[in-house]
Amino acid sequence: MQIEVNVPPRKPGDRSGLNIPKEELFSRIDHNDLESEKITAPRYSYWHSVFRVFFKKKINIIILSLLSLLIAFTYIYPMFVEYDKFGNLLDSTAKHLSPSAAISKFGLNIHWILGTGAAGNSTFDAVWFGSRISVSLAFICALINMTVGVLVGAIWGFSKKVDMVMNNVYNIIANVPYILLISVMVMIFSPSFWTMVFALTITGWLSIAYFIRTQVVIIRDREYNLASRCLGTSTPKIALRNILPFMTSVIVTLIATEIPSYISYEVFLAYIGMGMSDMSLGRLIYEAESAMLTPGWEFEFWSPVAVSAVISVVLYVVGQNLGDASDPRTHM
Numbered sequence: 255m256q257i258e259v260n261v262p263p264r265k266p267g268d269r270s271g272l273n274i275p276k277e278e279l280f281s282r283i284d285h286n287d288l289e290s291e292k293i294t295a296p297r298y299s300y301w302h303s304v305f306r307v308f309f310k311k312k313i314n315i316i317i318l319s320l321l322s323l324l325i326a327f328t329y330i331y332p333m334f335v336e337y338d339k340f341g342n343l344l345d346s347t348a349k350h351l352s353p354s355a356a357i358s359k360f361g362l363n364i365h366w367i368l369g370t371g372a373a374g375n376s377t378f379d380a381v382w383f384g385s386r387i388s389v390s391l392a393f394i395c396a397l398i399n400m401t402v403g404v405l406v407g408a409i410w411g412f413s414k415k416v417d418m419v420m421n422n423v424y425n426i427i428a429n430v431p432y433i434l435l436i437s438v439m440v441m442i443f444s445p446s447f448w449t450m451v452f453a454l455t456i457t458g459w460l461s462i463a464y465f466i467r468t469q470v471v472i473i474r475d476r477e478y479n480l481a482s483r484c485l486g487t488s489t490p491k492i493a494l495r496n497i498l499p500f501m502t503s504v505i506v507t508l509i510a511t512e513i514p515s516y517i518s519y520e521v522f523l524a525y526i527g528m529g530m531s532d533m534s535l536g537r538l539i540y541e542a543e544s545a546m547l548t549p550g551w552e553f554e555f556w557s558p559v560a561v562s563a564v565i566s567v568v569l570y571v572v573g574q575n576l577g578d579a580s581d582p583r584t585h586m
Contacts, residue, residue, distance in 0.1 A: 300582070308579035317575070328385045328565075332489035335365075337383050339533070342374025349374045350551050369553045371542065377554055380449045380538055381561050387534040389565065391447065392516035395454045400509055405468025408493035412474050417467070424464050427457055436519065437528055445530045450523075454516055462508065469504055470497055503580035510573020514566035521562055535562045 308314050342348040348370055351359065356366035368377040410420045439453035473479070474497065482492050498505075523529040524536025525543070538558040545551035578584060 258379065271357055289344055303582075303585040304576075304579045307584050308576055311575070314572075314575050315573050317568060319571055324385075324565055324568060325389075327382050331382050332379075332386055335379055337376070338378070339375045340373050341372075342370070344427030345374050350499060350545070350548075350554070352550050353553060355550075361551045371554050372545075378558050380533065381535070381558050384535045384538045384558060385561055385565065387532050388517050388520055388536065388562065391450060391454075391515045391520055391534070394451055395458065395516045396509060396513045398451070398455045399459040400505070403457075403462025404466055404498065404505060405494075406459065407463035408470055408498055409490060411464055411467035411470025412416045412493045412497065413489050420463070420467070424460060426548070427460055427463075432457070432461075433519070436523065437564075440523065440530075441529050445528070447530055447532055450520065450530050453499050454519060462512070465503070465508065469501055473497060473500060503577050503582075504580050506580045507574060510570055513573065514570045517562060517566050 282519055298576040348356075348359065349372055351366075353367055353369045356369045357363070360366050365378055366377040368381065371377050371380060377402055406420075410416050432526060435457060436453045439456065440449060443449040443452070470493070482496060517535070520529060521536035521539060524534060524540045527540060529536045529540065531537070535558045539555065539562075542551075542554040542558070545554040546556075
């Protein structure tokens with residue numbers, strides 16, 4: 255069956271049945287070059303997108319909360335506690351107590367939940383006073399090495415003249431074991447906080463610079479860098495403006511590995527008797543080495559070991575996940 259619909263022909267300009275005023279059908283539109291180039295799209299903020307991706311995973315919120323708790327005990331708790339390592343030195347019954355024995359003697363208190371040490375001191379307080387020194391050392395060394403390493407590495411990778419000189423320097427110094435170089439520096443100078451900072455940073459930036467140099471070599475000859483060079487832009491300016499912002503996720507990931515490594519170096523050097531004299535986590539582990547296998551004394555040794563391990567792992571995981579969130583490809 256076919257249905258035929260007869261529509262009467264409409265003359266040009268006939269608007270009957272449309273119910274549309276003439277002003278709406280025909281209106282003058284001004285041409286504006288600036289308006290035509292505008293793109294209608296949501297506003298993009300890099301760091302807003304980074305934190306949006308980072309906090310999208312619930313595990314990151316949990317780990318960041320744990321890190322905040324550790325930092326609070328590391329820096330805030332010692333401000334409100336008067337810690338005296340030798341306060342109970344003359345009390346022979348207060349030495350090497352297990353947590354249950356310490357609570358029975360001194361009462362239920364947060365200071366005694368990890369027992370006491372060789373001088374009758376609170377192991378809990380000693381751990382957090384020591385972690386403040388170790389974490390501060392790691393942050394200061396990471397700040398110095400990352401700043402110098404990133405800046406030198408960016409120029410190193412972009413300038414071929416600098417590349418020739420720095421490759422020879424790197425080949426000489428990189429063949430010397432890093433831990434051996436640190437040990438020699440500590441032995442030459444008195445083992446103190448700033449001596450350790452000097453030993454960890456005198457050549458620590460070089461490996462970072464070489465890593466950044468390798469990343470810069472990959473992207474230095476892209477079109478926008480060649481255009482900047484043709485326009486007369488200086489090498490340092492191209493490195494700082496065109497290259498480093500592109501490598502934000504790489505730098506954040508690198509920081510995530512550097513900070514825990516300095517805690518490990520400090521603990522290891524102190525454990526072998528070459529650390530600083532300050533009461534750091536490494537120093538606590540070194541002094542409690544004899545308690546490792548003594549029944550009832552284990553908390554003196556394993557408490558600083560556990561805290562240093564937890565701090566290192568949490569810092570690493572937070573840094574790695576933040577580095578992943580810093581990659582613009584994850585912002586889609």
